[in-house]
Amino acid sequence: MEPAMPVVPLPLAVVTVDPDGRVLTFSHSAEQLLGFAQADVVGESLGELIVPARLRDGADDPLRELFDCCAGEEGQGHCVQPVRRADGSDFPADVLITPLPDLGYVVVVSALPPKSDERRQSEWFHRALVGRSPVVTMVYDPDGSWRWSSPAAVRLHGPGAPTADVAASIVHPDDLILIRKLFVAALNAPLPGGGSLTSAANAETVEIRLRPPGTNGKEWRVYALTVQNLIDEPAVEGIAIYAIDVTRAVDAERREQLHSARIDTLIESLRVGILVEDSDRRAVLANDALARILGSPVSAQRLVGQNTSELLPPAEIFADPIALRAETLRLLAQGKPATGSEFALTDGRVIVRDYAPIHADGVAVGHLWVVRDVTDQVTIRRGLEERNRALAEVATLKTEFVAAASHELRTPLTSIATFSQMLAEEPDAAADQRQIALEAIARNANRTLRIVDDLLTLAGLEGKTLPLALRAVHLPDVVSEAVDGFADSALRAGVTVELVGNATGPMLRVDPARLRQAVEALLNIVATAHAGTRIDVRVTFAAAQWNVRVGSPSALAAGDHLFTTGDRGAGNALSFLIARAIVSRHGGQLATPRTGQTDAFAISLPVRPHLPDGDG
Structure with a gap:
């Protein structure tokens, strides 16, 4: 322990001066401190007398500013400055001036402690801090000789110099x-201006393992260690080790x-896309499945720390980016978990996005988005919906077909039965009446045979027992031939046909005769429903499929039927079912118009390298 320093009283000079700053009294202590005799x-x-010449700056009275301060708010003048002795030397002193009413001023000059005492006090200050510091500090000479250890270091290696055995x-x-x-690197570290490293700014900090006393040689503690060259520091002149x-x-x-x-492994193992954003919508965490599901080339590593909309632009990924943005803003404003938002991607796939806000201490700090590819499920669901729609449509069509077929069969059969009965009951009827009856019987018999043929054709198409004569054709040419073949029927129905069929596209393998039959059937149906108007026929190619639309610009009125059982529409239901079966056998679909809309019959035929086995 350091011995207590003796307290040495410091001299104090008291001088009185008149209002002009001239000495009135000069105390004995002033004589001792300043070296001047009172006389x-x-x-x-x-x-x-007491202000060194270098500090006077040409002033007549160097203390006048201090005297003037006595008349201010402070009521006294005070400064710390060097004070001159009679022998010309000076010393640091505290000068205090207070006023004497109507007499002048009292000037008190007190010497400040010597620098050596200040330094000693500074050493005690730093020693007290080091003694209580948990930082292990050791100082070595450049030759590797130990010089000093802090109390924390002594508690680690024990009293005395840390020998090699102790270190081991x-x-x-x-x-x-x-x-x-x-140690060697710190000793030899060069500086730009020459010499060695004297600052911790470039010192490397590493982690080492130390075994403090009392751990029974089992527990290793981790210390952050820095070796610093302080040879150029006069107070140290050595290599310092801090830990x-x-x-x-x-x-x-x-x-x-x-x-x-563990979290990263779990997230990466998921088959769903995960995106975690902070409150500013910057990506904090993402997995590789996210990029794979969205079809983006941006990896999860590149995404972290960036604004997701910049690296995953919605317009390039989502088919409807406006709807995506609106839904995103709604979820963020709502601030509640939500699931099941479906979005179509530009590549045709469908995803479902779930959202959940992230809270910490009741404050929203981020957002969690979960993305799943549900293309297969949506395809199955839409297929079922389309199948249900088709079944409902077929049920409706078959109801109308049964009524129409019954009417068509009943009419000729009734005629045949009536005229046959007439011939049987009136064998002596005139020759011309007999001829009319026989012609009516023959005409209605032929009509019945055509209906039976259509039924057999429909059964063969639906049962795939009727073969197709497939060959590669340019679809607009086939449709044009069907329009030309319908010319006579169009003239009788009082309609005009406008064809737009100069679209370009790949060849299509179809049965041209059957496909012409389907188009002509649709033309007949539209002509009976919109007599005296124009029929538009348009052929286009897009999204790897040919499309044929047949319809009238005027909407179908409520209550009207395309497949009416009237004489003018007789056979329409059966014709449509045959057309539908022909399109279906070619791997396509046929959609019907809806009441109150201008939608036309729509045939869609995908371009395929081959049709199912059994067609040929």
Whole structure:
């Protein structure tokens, strides 16, 4: 323990001066401190006596500013400055001036403590801090000789110099070489202007393992160690080693890393896309499945730290980016979990997006988005919906077909039966009446045969027992031939046909005769429903399929039927079913118009390299 320093009283000078700053009284302590005799200074200017010449700046009375301060708000003048002795030397002093009413001023000059005492007090200050510091500090001479250890270091290696055996007992064997390398590197570290490293700014900090006393040689603690060259520091002139126990921080970091690794592994193993954003919509976490599901080339690593809309532009990924943005803003404003938002992608796939806000201490700190590819499920669902729609449509059509077919069969059969009965009951009827009856019987018999043929054709098409004569054709040519073949029927129905069929596209393998039959059937149906108007026929190619639309610009009125059972529409239902079966056998679809709309019959035929087995 450092011995207590003796308290040495410091001299104090008291001088009174008149309002002009001239000495009135000069105390004995003033004589001792300043070296002037009272008899020599009475009546002299105190400022000229005690203020060094270098500080006067040409002023008549160097203390006048302090005297003037006494008349201010402070009521006194005060400064710390060098004070001159009679022998010409000076010393740091505290000068205090207070006024004497109607007499002048009292000037008190007190010497400040010597610099050596200040330095000693500074040493005690730093020693007290070091003694209580947890930082292990050791100082070595450049030749590697130990010089000093802080109390924390002594508690680690014990009293006295840390020998090689002591170092080997507390330092992990794998870290001894590292410490030696750092010592040599610090000793030889060059500076731009020459010399060695004298600042910790460039010193490297590494983690080493130390074994403090009392751990029974089992527990290794982790210390952050820095070796610094302080040879150029006069107060040190050596190599300083600093180390602080960071075991808890390292353990916490490792636990956090392990936890993060588990979370990352879990997220990467998911088959759904995960995106976590902070409150500013910057990506914090993402997995590779996200890019794969969205069809984006941007990896999860590139996405982290960036604004997602910049690296995943919605207009390039989503078929309807406006709807996506509106839904996103709604979810963010709502701030509640939501699931099941479906969005179509530009590549035709469909995803479902779920959202959940992330809260910490009741405050929203981020957003979680989960993306799933549901293309297969949507395809199945839409297929079922289309199948149900088709079944409902077929049920409706078959109801009308049964009525129409019954009417068509009943009419000719009734005629045949009536005229046959007439011939049987009136064998002596006139020859011309007999001829009319026979012609009616023959005409209605032929009509019945055509209906039976159509029924057999429909059964063959639906049962795939009727073969197709397939060959590669240009679809607009086939449709044009069908329009030409319908010319006579159009003239009788009082309609005009406008064909737009100069579209370009690949060849299509179809049965041209059957496909012409389907188009002509649709033309007949439209002509009976919109007699006296124009029929538009348009052929286009898009999205790997040919499309044929047949319809009238005028809407179908409510209550009207395309497949009416009237005489003018007789056979329409059966004709449509045949047309539908022909299109279906070619792998396509036929959609019907809806009441109150101008939608036309729509044939869609995908371009395929081959049709199912059995067609040929």
